Amino acid sequence: MIMTGAHDDFLVALSIGIAIFASYTALSLAGRIRASRQRARRVWLGAAAVTLGGGIWAMHFVAMLAFSMPGMTISYDVGPTLLSLALAIGFTGAGLATLNWQQVTPARTALAGALIATGVVGMHYLGMAAMRMPAALRYDPVWVAISIVIALVAATAAVWLASRDRKLPQRIAAAVVMGAAIAGMHYAGMYAATFTMAGMDDAQGLASVGQTYLAITISFLTSLILLLSLGAAQLERVFQRAARREARIALRLQVADILRGRSAEVALPEVAALMGAHFGVTRTGFGDLDPLEDVFDYSTCWTDGSAPPLLGRFPAAAFGPKIVAALTAGRTVAIGDLFASDLSDESRTQATAREVDTRAILVVPFVRGGRLRTIVYLNDRKPRHWRADEISFMEEIAERVRLVIERSAVEDQLRELNASLEMRVEQRTRELQRAEAGRRAADALYRAYFEHTPDPLSVIAVGVDGEFLIEQMNPAHEAALGVRLDAIRGKRLQQCLPPRIAQRMVRAYRHIVQTREIAHYRHSFVVGGEPRHWDTTLVPLSEEGRVTRIVASSRDVTRQVAAEEALRQAQKMEAIGQLTGGVAHDFNNLLTPILGSLDRLHRKGVVDERDRRFVAGALQSAERARTLIQRLLSFARRQPLQIAPVDVSELVRSMADLISSTIGPQIKVAVDAPAGVPAATADANQLEMALLNLAVNARDAMPQGGQLRIGVSHAVIGEGDMRELGAGRYICLCVADTGVGMDQETQRRAIEPFFSTKGVGQGTGLGLSMAHGLAAQLGGALTIDSQPGAGTQIMLWLPESVDAAQSGAGGAEADEAHAFSGTVLLVDDDELVRDSAAQMLRDIGLTVTCAASAAAALDQVDAGMRPDLLVTDHLMPGMTGSSLALQLRERLPGIRLLIISGYADAGDIDDSLPRLSKPFVQADLVAALRDLG
Template sequence: MTELKAGRSLVLRDVAAELSSDEGRDMFHAIGIDAIVCCPLIKDGRLAAMMAVHQDQARDWAPHEVDLIKEVVDRCWAHVERIGAEARLRASEERLRLAVDNAEVGFWDVDLTGDKLIWAARTRALFGIAPDTPVTLKDFYDGLHPDDLQMTAAAFDAARDPARRALYDVEYRTVGREDGVVRWVAAKGRGIFDEDGRCVRVAGTVLEITARREAQDALSELNATLEARVESAVREREEAQEALRHSQKMEAMGQLTGGVAHDFNNLLTPIVGSLDMLQRKGIGNEREQRLIAGAAQSAERAKTLVQRLLAFARRQPLQPVPVNIATLVEGMGSLVASTTGPQIRVVLDAPTDLPPAKADPNQLEMAILNLAVNARDAMPDGGTLRVTASAETIGEAHRSGLPNGPYVRLSVADTGAGMDAETLTRAVEPFFSTKGIGKGTGLGLSMVHGLASQLGGALVIQSRPGVGTNVELWLPQSAGTADTGPTPEPAATMKTSGTALLVDDEPLVRMSTAEMLSDLGYEVIEADSGEEAMRIMAHGRQFDLLVTDHLMPGMVGTDLIKQVRALQPGTPALLVSGYAENAGLDPTLPRLTKPFRIGELAACLRQITA
């Protein structure tokens, strides 16, 4: 055993004569061995295995027999080790293949001596070539993106240059030969040189990096445009804040204007009513009549001013009905032409098949007239005023800011001086005017803006200095049928009899209204509040008609009418208001807007008492 561990062969010619009992003689005899030659295999300094030739009787082994046995043993061990190495190599290659397949890495090998190109299936796929298709170095160069060809070729030349022997490390794009797909590829490799320094081959790996490069490009673009996008976001935020401030300012001005207009209407009601009655009765001499007429004219101008304030505040009492815009525009042609003068050419374009629009015809006529006057003032040397109408359907992100749906667009465009950006942003502010002191109230566009908003539409102004202005009034289409008949005049003064309960918290308003009712033949019972009116009823006073203000301290007019009719069903009632407060109002209640004349009061009473 010592000989074997030392790597020397064991030769026994006669086991019985050469071995003692404790050296294994009995073991050899038990298995029928009387002569043996053992050749050891030493690995890493240790006895790894043995191969033996034996015989069942003593034998004198000749030297050439021992040498033959040793040669056979050496060849056998060499074969066994080669088979093992091949098995291990196959296992290693399989593990490598699995790792490469899972990592989606492709191999490549350029045999420069034999001018051959060896590509794995994955490598072919990166060039858009089928797995079994033969490839050459020309296929490699033909598959490169034109913008990356020169750079990639230079890197390959550097890798096979004996003087440089550079690492082939490059990223390039391929254009698939069969599928035309552009892919980004990362390739790495090295040249292999012989003893003479010649490059015999260049081999390496390729990996698709399309997703990574796209992400890098997106990040680069993001970084490159970050500053611009931040500036844009800041600008949009400032614009939004400015729009919010403007909206809040307009809302605050609207609330203030509406309240002031309501108070003005209460002041104008006794003035307009009293002057109207004085004119109807012909009181005073000719000079006094002229003074009364002048005062009445001023009161009417003040009434119009208050109506414009209410229009801006979106609190004017509207009577929206289906309106035939074509008929309305056509009917205003002569009035617009006479208002603008002979130097301005007026063009009307409103198709007769337009759908009806939801609007108050009287207020809409006033709006068109206001826009025509503005256009005239913008064209002192003459020009063209074009009034057009069309049916439109609004989609997403429309310039009007209105919800999607069908609308009628009414446009009043001029070829005048136009407005700069600063003027345009303030155009609809009340009392803002560029016409100079005493030449305009600054309420024309404000009134149109308020009218459009109150009707559920919008006002859009487009203007350029030196080019002109186009004002668009967008009105919702109406499902009803437009009334093409003439607008009725206020009913004439009538004489009747009966008792009217008049309720108003303003003494002057109550006084002038009582005079009108008396002049119409009514006996008048006055009350300064809804609560006092209910106390009058509780004391048994009878009346045939209820005329009440709406906005009063305590009980409002609509609640008073409900309580009166609960106690005295069917009582005719007229609601009088300084401005339209539609919230909570019964739309069937007859209403009269302050200030009013006796003829307008008579017309309303005729309707509710007929």
């Protein structure tokens, strides 16, 4: 017969209370397991096993005692009952020991839950088997399975809850849930049991214990054990808190002493060692972040010896992006297991953890100015649960260290700043000393320049009323103006200068004050009756926004102005010379047919004697014109000296009329040029020009008229007789006047280029210089003998020539009867010259073919003409006569060549070509042809 049992409500409630109380006690003891190490952990592990296992057993047994069936007495066998208690405690201890309390994993949690559930299930059904009653016991498999599942869930939940560090309200709630689950497992198992009535004899004679006695005893013992466990846990927690507090106080004091009495370099390793020992970690230290390279420099590290120190440079990225982001944000990073945390699940982070043999880390960042600067870290080789108080204490120690590090950094900066300030002060002092020395040197240099420069310098003060006062003036300025600074210092310009000059200078100074710009100008004035020209630069000096001084720097450019004027005169003379050369050439072309025609009339003769006289007079006038043109050409010539023996007496006599007409009727010209004076080595044309220049200078020295004497003499100079000349024989050309004369200074400078005693525009200052240069080139000298008011005598000394002078009239007396034969190609672009020359050539027996240009002449040669003689003008349109002659000489090797030209400056005529100058008469032409051979 199946029996139906009932439960005592009081005992059911008591059993559930025991389960909840046991769960709460176990959770409290689990916290001690996590917080303890080594032996203490084992003790607390055993206590938790006894508490939880015993509590579950007590709950089970009280719940069994709460069960009763009408008319049936239930008792329990002591042996199986105690064995069920041992199963509960043993399997609970095994499960708790299996769990890794520093880093709880699901696998370990499931394994521990399975072990504890096995103990609970075994304890329950073994306890059921210990029941002694007159009934047979059977179990419903479904509810047995349900009870086992409830046991697994309850045990696993118990392990999971025990592994978490919870506060009191959470712990109570967890204990209620856990206790209800344990009770649920028991009552599910009881529901699976079916009791069938048996004979009364089956239960007789067994040793048993009454239900009431057992319930009271078990409840009392269980409560006592649980209370003792809670009390022990609470006392141990109090002791540990006190110990940790004392240890932390001691650590704070030690750290404070270390940080206060030592530098950061010495203190940090000691602090790291203290932190490592206090927290019981594998490794601790400090790392500084290089923001430029994003690399941590680990220079301080302590280890317990089980792991190598972390020293050197490691990239910040080795932490992994998540950890770096947290540290950069200033958050402390606490990871119990780097291989199981979401914050460290990057592959780079886990690779770094394996590389440095680290499982748990606690890192406190130092952030300054919004940037991560330094970290303080704790490393452990094993997974570890970081308590909140450990994290906060670590942050406290890190903050103390941070303050010291920053203080040390500030002290270093202060030391560097002090050193830098001292260095800068010293450097600045040296700079000031150098500047002062430089200023003194500059002042001395400026003063030396101011005192000794030949340029006039002055400083003009600008008064507040706009007046300009003389403040400073250097000696050169004093000497140039003939005044002393002491006499005019502080005076207005209008008081020291003539009104016209003062007005001009005041106007210039006012312009400087208004524009505040440097100005340059040239002003002219008269000092001591002589004109002066100064180039002046005005530099404004400002103070407080207004011009207070003007520095004037002047340069005397009087000689430069004279030289520029002389250069302009020389350029005009050169232009005149070029014009004269061109005009003379045209006159030569005009004179050639005139002179040729008159010469032909003179040679042929006329019937009327009166006509013959007219022709002779015209011929004489044409000769005089030719002579004049030759002198003009000589004046215009620009070529090197043509040195040859020159009859100086003949040259002077031939120029007497030209000199007289040039210097005018107020000057009487006397010539003393005896015949028989030896020839001189000279260039006749240059000598003529020099003589003409000397005559003009003499005329200018006699503005009221006077006498000009020109003499030629021969002299023998001994060694040392004259400083200017060496020993030898010389021809002296003397030009003397009765003019104003010269003083010693003027005589000394008279031969300087561009020096002139005449007014501006009245001379080039080159006459005496050119004459002196000519004499020096020829190996002679120029001497001056003069006295103021007694006239001037200039002597041009020329070396005597070893050869006799050539006569200039030989050509006219040439043998006109000389007969010529052959064909002549005559080339000239002037028709009159061409006709006159052709007639002369025909008169001496030559056959003449004419051409108006070099191109026409070449065309005739190309056509087959083979002339024996080429007579050609030089300057013609297109090709020159010289080029034509050279081409025909190559094409007709036997041809004779003669160049006729109206220019004296024929430097582009080949030297190998014979020449005949225009104008010419038949005798000149015959002589030139005879010289050709």
